[in-house]
Amino acid sequence: MAKELIRLVNCQMAFDDEIVLDSINLYINDKEFLTLLGPSGCGKTTTLRIIGGFLQPTSGDVLFDGERINDVPPHRRKVNTVFQKYALFPHLDVYDNIAFGLRIAKLPEDEVDRRVTEMLGIVSLKGFEDRKISSLSGGQQQRVAIARALVNRPKVLLLDEPLGALDLRLRKDMQNELKRIQQAMGITFIYVTHDQEEALSMSDTIVVMDKGKIQQIGRPEDIYNEPKNAFVADFIGESNILDGIMRADRLVEFFGRKFVCVDSGFEKDEPVDVVIRPEDIDIVAPDAGHLCGTVTSVTFKGVHYDTIVDFKGFKWLIQTTDFCPEGSVIGIRLNPEDIHIMHKSEYSGMFGDYSSYSAEYDEIADPEYTEEEDDSESREEERNEE
Amino acid sequence: MRSKLLAAPYLLWMALFAIIPLCVVLYFAFTDFYTGAFTLANIIKLADYLPIFAKSVWLALISSVICLIIGYPVAYYIAGRSPLWQRLLYMLVMLPMCMSFLLRTMAWVAMLEDTGIINSVVKAIGLQPLPLIRNDAAVILGMVYNYLPYMIMPLYTVIMKIDRSLIEAAQDLGCNSSQVFRGVILPLSLPGIISGFTMVFVPAISTFYISQKLGSPGTTLIGDVIESQFKTAYNPNLGAALSLGLMVIVFICVAIMNRFSTDDDEGGVVTL
Ligand SMILES: Nc1ncnc2c1ncn2[C@@H]1O[C@H](COP(=O)(O)OP(=O)(O)OP(=O)(O)O)[C@@H](O)[C@H]1O
Numbered sequence A: 001m002a003k004e005l006i007r008l009v010n011c012q013m014a015f016d017d018e019i020v021l022d023s024i025n026l027y028i029n030d031k032e033f034l035t036l037l038g039p040s041g042c043g044k045t046t047t048l049r050i051i052g053g054f055l056q057p058t059s060g061d062v063l064f065d066g067e068r069i070n071d072v073p074p075h076r077r078k079v080n081t082v083f084q085k086y087a088l089f090p091h092l093d094v095y096d097n098i099a100f101g102l103r104i105a106k107l108p109e110d111e112v113d114r115r116v117t118e119m120l121g122i123v124s125l126k127g128f129e130d131r132k133i134s135s136l137s138g139g140q141q142q143r144v145a146i147a148r149a150l151v152n153r154p155k156v157l158l159l160d161e162p163l164g165a166l167d168l169r170l171r172k173d174m175q176n177e178l179k180r181i182q183q184a185m186g187i188t189f190i191y192v193t194h195d196q197e198e199a200l201s202m203s204d205t206i207v208v209m210d211k212g213k214i215q216q217i218g219r220p221e222d223i224y225n226e227p228k229n230a231f232v233a234d235f236i237g238e239s240n241i242l243d244g245i246m247r248a249d250r251l252v253e254f255f256g257r258k259f260v261c262v263d264s265g266f267e268k269d270e271p272v273d274v275v276i277r278p279e280d281i282d283i284v285a286p287d288a289g290h291l292c293g294t295v296t297s298v299t300f301k302g303v304h305y306d307t308i309v310d311f312k313g314f315k316w317l318i319q320t321t322d323f324c325p326e327g328s329v330i331g332i333r334l335n336p337e338d339i340h341i342m343h344k345s346e347y348s349g350m351f352g353d354y355s356s357y358s359a360e361y362d363e364i365a366d367p368e369y370t371e372e373e374d375d376s377e378s379r380e381e382e383r384n385e386e
Numbered sequence B: 001m002r003s004k005l006l007a008a009p010y011l012l013w014m015a016l017f018a019i020i021p022l023c024v025v026l027y028f029a030f031t032d033f034y035t036g037a038f039t040l041a042n043i044i045k046l047a048d049y050l051p052i053f054a055k056s057v058w059l060a061l062i063s064s065v066i067c068l069i070i071g072y073p074v075a076y077y078i079a080g081r082s083p084l085w086q087r088l089l090y091m092l093v094m095l096p097m098c099m100s101f102l103l104r105t106m107a108w109v110a111m112l113e114d115t116g117i118i119n120s121v122v123k124a125i126g127l128q129p130l131p132l133i134r135n136d137a138a139v140i141l142g143m144v145y146n147y148l149p150y151m152i153m154p155l156y157t158v159i160m161k162i163d164r165s166l167i168e169a170a171q172d173l174g175c176n177s178s179q180v181f182r183g184v185i186l187p188l189s190l191p192g193i194i195s196g197f198t199m200v201f202v203p204a205i206s207t208f209y210i211s212q213k214l215g216s217p218g219t220t221l222i223g224d225v226i227e228s229q230f231k232t233a234y235n236p237n238l239g240a241a242l243s244l245g246l247m248v249i250v251f252i253c254v255a256i257m258n259r260f261s262t263d264d265d266e267g268g269v270v271t272l
């Protein structure tokens, strides 16, 4: 079913010797919803502009249906774009903006009218036909931009943060609407967003980018559950990231304790990053836990409490529906499947710490593994490197 | 309140040097030279000068159109260069304006006259001298040459400000380069076209020096007639009436041109 439509091969982009995209390799299947996710300035818009034809990669190829399209100008590509800055035509009203592409394609005027009217309904802008662009709010302009691109029913739609200016409610509605249209019309979406929740809920595939490089490509579940490095773990959701050492397959040591986990394929005694999601941590009585710590702050977040717990100097974030008052002493339990192991990367030690770190911690009750306490020295050194 | 205060010097200036002179012109136009009594004779006499008015409008119009045709590509080209080149080229366009208007026109006379630079060359290679001066074409040339910068300046400013992303959006929606131009760039530069047109047309219609130096008696323009009423014929009352007539024509022309822009603002569509 999945037929490859677009492929970027070793694409590199440099502006005056400053490399903003570095060896991007990526393929996008027909009818896929692919999201580029990453912090500001990581090169998302640049990637879209390369696909749209507004930029030529400094090196590397862009393939469409297997054909190299590096030199095909934008107007000859079967791609439409919802621009990050809207780029609506100020000399045309809402209706004529949306009709622009259809008129260029020389569609009969009754067909144009039918499709524009339908589109106005979809983006909830009925009655705004004759309004000037400058008289619209940011969110309304953004919806005109979506309508102007979508009305052409392109094979591929590039959307550069198309919902950024909308309030939460409208944003959710538009998310559903876009997803519905994408599936109903079978359009390939390449979607850019900062918003990890939006990416997780809408995409078939997520591409996590940082500093011009792809950090990870995968299905939303894989990205969330199996982040490849500390950057991805931190950017997608909250994470406690600890230094650990892989003692054997499915056995990791951190905090001077050994824990059973589900990951294997690491070298023996390889230093690793250990990710523990704040919502996976079970709070138990102090004496029944693997670790025991003191609550230092509690923030009510609606669905849960963000609870910061001090495990003898290293602070963890725990998301729980149980209210534990500040100062209380709690224990936690970690199940093997809640512990995710990653190789060390350039991002190790940069994320996932909810406090300033202190290397000293006391031993506490550890039900499973109590022997071998000799490597706390080396752990200390690792951390001090940062 | 404050802004009113700040505008006060200008308002005073306007009153002193625009409103009062206008009243003086009106007074002269409607009074008799000898008696000073009210009369419509001067206004009625304007009818004799209708052909000259028409000629002035016609030559100014042609010059404005030629300025637009030459000036638009120049402005478009400059606006597309790097910032450094833009400044340099813009300076180059402005450079002739740093020289006296009279000098520039005299230079053209020196080039075009029967014994001028061009005809000397023509004669040197054994051809008949060309009739380059004392005709409409020479007057139009003088106008275009002198007023072209006034066309390029506003056009450049407007074109430079067109957001590049709009051009990309048009390309994205399937426009080739000529469709981008007609669908986006041209309509968005309309305000520049109108102000450039006005800035060339208004001085061109009232010029007298260019037509005197480069034209023939047949190309006498309304500006020349007005000048002669004050300097040689000494009939300031008729001169005032002629000025008034010229003013009315200019107002009408500017109003017509501005209609274009306001029409567009109200959602006019430039068809592709
Ligand atoms: N024309 C350009 N000249 C020089 N540098 C550029 C140019 N366009 C983009 N850059 C740089 O490339 C990097 C990536 O920019 P890009 O617009 O792709 O980021 P982004 O991921 O879309 O960010 P955001 O989420 O803020 O929109 C940035 O550091 C930016 O400054």
Ligand SMILES: [Mg+2]
Pocket: A044, A045, A046, A084, A160
């Ligand atoms: Mg961007």
